[in-house]
Amino acid sequence: MTSSARRTVYLDHAATTPMLPAAIEAMTSHLGRTGNASSLHGSGRAARRTVEESRETIAAALNAQPSEVVFTSGGTEADNLALKGLWWARLNEDPRRRRILLSGIEHHAVLDSAIWLEQHEGAEIEWLPVDELGRVQLRDLRAAIEQDPETVSFVSLMMANNEVGTLQPVREVAALAHEHAIPVHTDAVQAVGQIPVDFADLGVDAMTITAHKIGGPYGIGALVVRKETKLVPIVHGGGQERDVRSGTLDTPATAGFAVALEHAIRSQPEAGARLIGLRDELVKGVLATVPGALVSGDPVGRLPGNAHLSFSGCEGDSLLLLLDARGIEVSTGSACNSGVAEPSHVLLAMGYDDLRARGSLRFTLGRTSTRADVEAVLENIGPVVERAMSAGLQNVGRNA
Structure with missing residues (x-):
């Protein structure tokens, strides 16, 4: 499939969501x-x-x-x-x-x-x-x-x-x-x-x-x-x-x-149940695919469409760009200020160390999300994490 024909997997609904x-x-x-x-x-x-x-x-x-x-x-x-x-x-x-x-x-x-x-x-x-x-x-x-x-x-x-x-x-x-x-x-x-x-x-x-x-x-x-x-x-x-x-x-x-x-209010009960199913499938699949991946936030008292995961040995920005190159759009757990990536103030307030805060991704599902979107993440997350870890190790070697 050519890049022009590739389907975009949009999993950043917390940033904005498609218009109804x-x-x-x-x-x-x-x-x-x-x-x-x-x-x-x-x-x-x-x-x-x-x-x-x-x-x-x-x-x-x-x-x-x-x-x-x-x-x-x-x-x-x-x-x-x-x-x-x-x-x-x-x-x-x-x-x-x-x-x-x-x-x-x-x-x-x-x-x-x-x-x-x-x-x-x-x-x-x-x-x-x-x-x-x-x-x-x-x-x-x-x-x-x-x-x-x-x-x-x-x-x-x-x-x-x-x-x-x-x-x-x-x-x-x-x-x-x-x-x-x-x-x-x-x-x-x-x-x-x-x-x-x-x-x-x-x-x-x-x-x-x-x-x-x-x-x-x-x-x-x-x-x-x-x-x-x-x-x-x-x-x-x-x-x-x-x-x-x-x-x-x-x-x-x-x-x-x-x-x-x-x-949104009228459809919330049904939509919430559907998103919980997709989110749980995504989280379960990522944890089974990527050794050392961790879930952040309350496992029960959380938004139905939110899956926040951290990946040891990776930079969140690298993960984001590698997924983006494969047509999967997500967000990081860090804020970019004047071109400099900084650890998320949220994760630091929760007591996370700098490395975990920097190596996080936020997957947020919404009205247009489908099981095919989840499957696309699970198909690509393993190779993406491996490549991001390799890039991180190379950078460490150059800086040593």
Whole structure:
């Protein structure tokens, strides 16, 4: 088979997932229509109707109120709005509230927002430890809060880790924090569509979601915020979205987002069971094929589509590129910063050494994944690991 005819095996759904055909249809049906949803004339009112109907659909799918859905440009903006908006609102009420309680495995949109507040606004970050499976322990949160509850600004804890797939006890964390009237934010970007997500039942004060992880368009997400939760805006302008997030709304994108989310929530039970079957087959096959391969994250309390594995004696980037050359697209457990591969902050926080952190791959399955995709990985992973190990040994010899 020629390279041009080779089928691509896409196993990086945690990064982004293919658009649902129905979402494409919903979005494109509005692209040719003119109308600013803030305008009062007929075209504007038609656009506003689409936006509000989309908002209602999204709210219903998540068991939230429509007024609690604040549209943003995506998960990163929603995380920034949650952390910075909560920080300034809480600080305005009580200048003692300078402590942010945060796990060390959060997405960079959360981590970097908190670090910015630390560097520019005098926030005090307290890192909640995680165990070897990547889970935050309630006893550690309780100890941090009870040290001085009046000085805590907020808690932020993701629902599911984007690298190793471990699920967090968000509902219990919210209940504990609320004993001291401390707000809680959760980044649910990875969780929505893979596990049940019920905003009202979770009890959190703010929740980040985005469209492109669930078969929707790029460039749109939302922060779901309880009506009584105060946020200081970080984007100013026309006062759209409850005066919390200004900017002209992307009407076609809201329509695509709503269709994708409704489908993801409706199909989640069946899709989750199917992904667990494929994931377990992949993990079992890799462990049987590659001596020394190890699984990371909680073996039970994890996302259905996530398989995170480390390979001794290999560089994750080498494994990724070798698989990519064979038409298999995955992700590494490391972040590339300015062209320099660095060990994953998630794996280091879990106590992994530098070598294991660097030699990891993340396989994430989604709606379009098939058994043929799993079989392609199992057919190629052995030779790829052997070649990556050989390349690693050659580099060691040259550097000796």
